[in-house]
Amino acid sequence: MISRVLKHGLPVTVSVPLVVVLLMVFVSFGVSQVVLARLAVTQERQLTDLANAYLDGLEAALIDPVLRQDPWEVFDALDRARNVYAAVRPLSTTVTDAAGTVLASSDPKSAPIGSELSPVAPETQADVALEQSQQVAVLDRTLSVEGRTVGYIYAQLDISPLLTERGEVLWYLIASNAVLTLILAALGWFAVRGMIAPMKILMEHINSAAGGTALPIPANVVKRQGPEWARLFRRFNTMAEAFAERETLLTKVADEERLASLGKLASSVAHEINNPLGGILNAVDTIKVHGDDPRVRLSAVQLVDRGLRGIRDVVQTVLASYRADREPRDLTPADFDDLLVLVRPEVRRKQIKLTWSNDLPPATPVNAFGMRQVVLNLLLNACRATPNGGALVFRAEVTTRALEIEVSDQGPGLPPHIAEFLANDGPSAARLTSSGLGLWVTKRTVKEQGGSVIVGKSAQGGARFRIVVPVVVVVDEEIERVA
Amino acid sequence: MGTMNRREMLVLGGSAVLATTRHAVAQDDVLRFALTPVFLSSDLDLLDHLKAYLGKATGQTVQLVTRRTYQEVTALLVSGQVDGAWLCGFPFVEHKTQLSLLAVPVWRGKPLYQSYLICSADRDATAIGDLADDIHAFSDPDSNSGYLVTAAELARQKSTPDKFFRRTIFTYSHFNVVRAVAAGLAQSGSVDGYVYEVLKETSPALIGGTRVVRASEWFGFPPTAVPRAAATSAKTFDLQQALLNMHKDESGQEVLAMLRLDRFAEQEPALFASIEQNWDLVRGIT
Numbered sequence: 001m002i003s004r005v006l007k008h009g010l011p012v013t014v015s016v017p018l019v020v021v022l023l024m025v026f027v028s029f030g031v032s033q034v035v036l037a038r039l040a041v042t043q044e045r046q047l048t049d050l051a052n053a054y055l056d057g058l059e060a061a062l063i064d065p066v067l068r069q070d071p072w073e074v075f076d077a078l079d080r081a082r083n084v085y086a087a088v089r090p091l092s093t094t095v096t097d098a099a100g101t102v103l104a105s106s107d108p109k110s111a112p113i114g115s116e117l118s119p120v121a122p123e124t125q126a127d128v129a130l131e132q133s134q135q136v137a138v139l140d141r142t143l144s145v146e147g148r149t150v151g152y153i154y155a156q157l158d159i160s161p162l163l164t165e166r167g168e169v170l171w172y173l174i175a176s177n178a179v180l181t182l183i184l185a186a187l188g189w190f191a192v193r194g195m196i197a198p199m200k201i202l203m204e205h206i207n208s209a210a211g212g213t214a215l216p217i218p219a220n221v222v223k224r225q226g227p228e229w230a231r232l233f234r235r236f237n238t239m240a241e242a243f244a245e246r247e248t249l250l251t252k253v254a255d256e257e258r259l260a261s262l263g264k265l266a267s268s269v270a271h272e273i274n275n276p277l278g279g280i281l282n283a284v285d286t287i288k289v290h291g292d293d294p295r296v297r298l299s300a301v302q303l304v305d306r307g308l309r310g311i312r313d314v315v316q317t318v319l320a321s322y323r324a325d326r327e328p329r330d331l332t333p334a335d336f337d338d339l340l341v342l343v344r345p346e347v348r349r350k351q352i353k354l355t356w357s358n359d360l361p362p363a364t365p366v367n368a369f370g371m372r373q374v375v376l377n378l379l380l381n382a383c384r385a386t387p388n389g390g391a392l393v394f395r396a397e398v399t400t401r402a403l404e405i406e407v408s409d410q411g412p413g414l415p416p417h418i419a420e421f422l423a424n425d426g427p428s429a430a431r432l433t434s435s436g437l438g439l440w441v442t443k444r445t446v447k448e449q450g451g452s453v454i455v456g457k458s459a460q461g462g463a464r465f466r467i468v469v470p471v472v473v474v475v476d477e478e479i480e481r482v483a
Numbered sequence: 484m485g486t487m488n489r490r491e492m493l494v495l496g497g498s499a500v501l502a503t504t505r506h507a508v509a510q511d512d513v514l515r516f517a518l519t520p521v522f523l524s525s526d527l528d529l530l531d532h533l534k535a536y537l538g539k540a541t542g543q544t545v546q547l548v549t550r551r552t553y554q555e556v557t558a559l560l561v562s563g564q565v566d567g568a569w570l571c572g573f574p575f576v577e578h579k580t581q582l583s584l585l586a587v588p589v590w591r592g593k594p595l596y597q598s599y600l601i602c603s604a605d606r607d608a609t610a611i612g613d614l615a616d617d618i619h620a621f622s623d624p625d626s627n628s629g630y631l632v633t634a635a636e637l638a639r640q641k642s643t644p645d646k647f648f649r650r651t652i653f654t655y656s657h658f659n660v661v662r663a664v665a666a667g668l669a670q671s672g673s674v675d676g677y678v679y680e681v682l683k684e685t686s687p688a689l690i691g692g693t694r695v696v697r698a699s700e701w702f703g704f705p706p707t708a709v710p711r712a713a714a715t716s717a718k719t720f721d722l723q724q725a726l727l728n729m730h731k732d733e734s735g736q737e738v739l740a741m742l743r744l745d746r747f748a749e750q751e752p753a754l755f756a757s758i759e760q761n762w763d764l765v766r767g768i769t
Contacts, residue, residue, distance in 0.1 A: 070652075070653075071652045071668065072620070072652045072653060072654040072655070072659060072663060072668070075663065075666070075668045076654075076659065079662070079666065104668060105668075107667075108666055108667040108668040108669075109667040112618065113618050113650055113652070113668065113669075114618070114649070114650055
């Protein structure tokens with residue numbers, strides 16, 4: 001599954017919701033950042049305003065007591081401010097004189113009167129500094145009279161509610177975005193599933209077409225789709241019909257090709273019949289003249305017998321090869337050996353050196369008629385391609401799992417366009433030539449048996465065809481063969 | 484002042500005369516009575532009731548004049564800008580030649596009160612010696628219980644507040660002394676025992692943060708007084724009668740209840756002799 005995903009990518013039903021999720025996460029991250037940043041800015045501005053109001057109030061109340069160095073008045077002002085400015089949440093406020101000696105603190109135990117203030121933030125630039133980690137804001141204010149510094153106010157404000165609010169907003173954003181993302185992803189999944197449902201239907205039909213049977217999409221299914229898909233489906237149906245028509249046509253072409261090859265055979269067959277016929281007629285003449293001589297008569301009759309038997313073999317082979325409506329049966333070695341009768345005239349005429357090796361077992365579970373047709377076709381092609389005196393090799397055997405047939409010639413080899421055409425699954429009309437068509441019909445026949453044709457170069461430099469058809473060998477037969 | 488010329492002196496003097504004249508005219512139809520904050524927490528209510536009672540009892544328009552320090556109140560009284568005032572025993576003995584005793588409050592059956600030394604509740608000090616080097620809160624430099632008693636005790640040990648304590652602060656109210664000690668601003672304080680006892684009742688949470696280190700001997704309760712020059716005036720008589728009869732009047736009883744006092748009584752100035760002795764001690768006269 002994972003390797004499939006890696007190789008082919010995710011299905012659209014997964015990838016689109018995933019993209020939605022990623023986009024949402026990206027967008028919500030950005031939005032959250034902006035919201036939080038805005039919130040932080042707003043909070044800090046509010047805090048700064050509040051803090052400044054607090055410091056302004058204190059400053060007004062503290063100038064006099066600080067000038068008088070009156071700790072009680074300073075403390076009293078701080079103590080009252082703690083209640084008045086409760087909204088600012090002051091944690092502690094300390095007032096020092098210009099030298100940094102504590103006059104009074106709202107938290108006198110940590111900053112007693114007269115102590116030197118530890119330098120918390122003695123000369124910070126800003127009035128307000130946030131220390132988020134400690135959840136406090138540190139404020140300081142210089143108390144000046146007539147341009148002279150008379151003291152300082154240092155204050156710490158509790159900003160934990162602000163930080164808590166930020167945290168709450170963050171969680172609210174995360175939760176609401178997560179819910180939104182899930183909803184959108186689910187919607188995306190449903191939407192994509194709905195969108196690609198027609199594509200699935202189309203894919204199924206295209207796959208079946210690739211398998212050889214192009215079934216049109218039923219009219220009621222077409223009707224259910226939206227306009228685009230309906231149009232596409234109708235086009236597919238038109239194409240499927242054309243495909244079916246072509247299939248019919250090709251079957252017809254294949255049949256015609258078979259007959260055409262018979263035509264090509266006719267002359268050699270006629271020759272094969274004519275030769276013994278001449279001998280037979282001579283024998284008949286001899287019997288007519290010297291029929292009284294028993295020795296001569298016997299010899300002539302034997303000659304007639306041999307000639308007629310030869311004619312019978314030829315006629316039977318032709319019949320076996322081209323008679324329609326036959327019951328399918330298993331392949332026997334004789335099926336191929338028979339064909340020698342049809343090929344021999346051409347072999348003889350062109351003085352071809354034929355190497356014939358037929359090692360088939362007594363019966364192989366393969367359609368005999370189809371394979372005969374295929375082998376005859378290949379042999380005739382090879383004879384035609386092989387020059388006078390050239391070599392031709394035929395080999396047939398059953399290996400552990402397959403029937404293997406090889407036909408090699410010493411011809412010029414296959415033209416590249418025909419080799420390419422055979423390598424592809426279907427014929428392209430533009431490339432169809434008569435010689436190619438014969439080979440294509442061969443290939444089609446082999447394919448019908450579940451096998452394949454492998455085209456290559458022969459050792460003699462010509463073309464080599466290997467036909468491999470998987471067979472299920474019955475076990476005891478196999479054992480028998482091994483024995 | 485050294486650079487002030489003669490004409491400026493005349494102008495200042497003139498305005499002082501004018502002010503005095505205006506007050507003298509005003510004294511005829513308004514009874515002015517001065518006091519310092521007592522408890523702070525419920526002072527406005529108390530002042531309303533006191534003003535209402537005095538107005539009813541004297542048949543005059545009463546104006547209550549409040550000042551932050553005894554010094555200010557004493558100055559008003561000595562200069563005749565007010566007809567009477569509620570002082571502390573200490574300023575009374577300081578200005579006894581210029582003042583005349585009017586009436587003295589009676590608290591828990593006696594015209595007496597104590598000074599308390601207090602510290603925060605978590606300390607276990609039992610005597611003034613345990614408070615050395617503290618930041619110490621006094622109420623008012625002119626207060627007997629809030630300053631003089633402690634200063635005199637230190638004087639008997641040949642010391643002074645400034646030497647004995649690390650630092651002293653004045654809060655100008657007994658209530659604030661308690662606040663300062665409770666908050667930890669001061670580690671100890673000198674406070675009016677009467678105020679402290681009343682605060683126990685009215686502000687227990689505040690008092691809870693403190694404890695009494697020691698109570699002093701008994702002193703004359705902070706008295707009411709009039710300028711000696713006006714001791715025999717009708718206005719003084721009316722005021723004195725109003726004070727002495729407060730406990731006999733319903734609205735007067737309300738005022739006394741708020742103050743947690745029994746009544747006002749006539750007393751001899753000798754009641755404040757021990758305060759004067761302390762003053763002499765602190766001044767180094769003895």
